[in-house]
Amino acid sequence: MFAITPRISDDTALFSLLDELRDPYNVYQQRNLLPVRFGDGSIGHIGGRIGDSQVENTDKEFRIRLDLSCYKPEEVKITTNSHRVTVHAKHEERRDNHGFVSREMTRTYKLPNDVDVHSASSTMNNNGTLTIKLSKTALEAPKEVTIPVEFNKE
Template identity: 30%
Template sequence: MALLPYLLDDLRPHRIRDQLFGMDLSPDDFLADIIDRPIVRMKYVRPWRNLAAAARDVGSTIKTDRDKLQINLDVQHFTPEEISVKTADGYIVIEGQHEEKQDEHGYVTRHFKRRYALPEGCKPETVESRLSSDGVLTVIAPKSSQSKDERAVPITHTGPVRRKQHDDDQINGNAEEETKSPQKKRKR
């Protein structure tokens, strides 16, 4: 039952929430209106129609490997002064906001805020960010290597083991005890 909304998701129109406000239109956007007509939708379920939108979506990608966490975020609608990257309480916080502007359609204001958990062993002061000329913000959080306090302790060889001498002492000690025992018996 829990999968039913997921499976039937393509049977409902998604006009409002699929809009990318302020973005250019692509040919896929025009085809979506044709496919979304009720007569066409009722005949076939087409989960493939969302693949084109997913392929061109470069909004946010996160890559994690054993060396680093890398976040790529599309911030092409913001100037570098309107974007901030901070580390706070074990999180990377990326925020972008620009003031209300008027364009030919009315007023536009944009704001986003994303938080990503820092990986274990990552120091907040090692996080770095870069903004490309095409508006992709890349944030890299390198993971520190294993503990730097750990080191290999060399083993030095000192020479032959003194086990033979230790055995001789035990033998001599036992012999002395045996010789003392009879003397103690005589004193009584």
């Protein structure tokens, strides 16, 4: 008896293989990759698994993209405070190709200190990608301060 050890050239492939082996229901999940354009013009992908997300933190905004393709916009609730954003999605039991399914997920993101939580906005596209944007607070340039000169007659 002997063991077969696969040769994997990089850690990403290894962790991907381990995830596939750990998740016995992985064959039933969609593997569609949805193209996403980032703020710098580059194109990436979000998707592969329901609940996958990407976080982008730039000088101007903090952005979260989350794959919620199994949920309708009215099934998603987003809350925020000065420290975090929480996304909660839930739908009741419904029929699908394999029988009945109900889903619920909660994902929480830590916010940087320089975001304005009152600027938070969200959109969901036809593919089920939820985008949450929060603007950064403007850092005020130091104002010029005049220091009076006092005359001391000694």
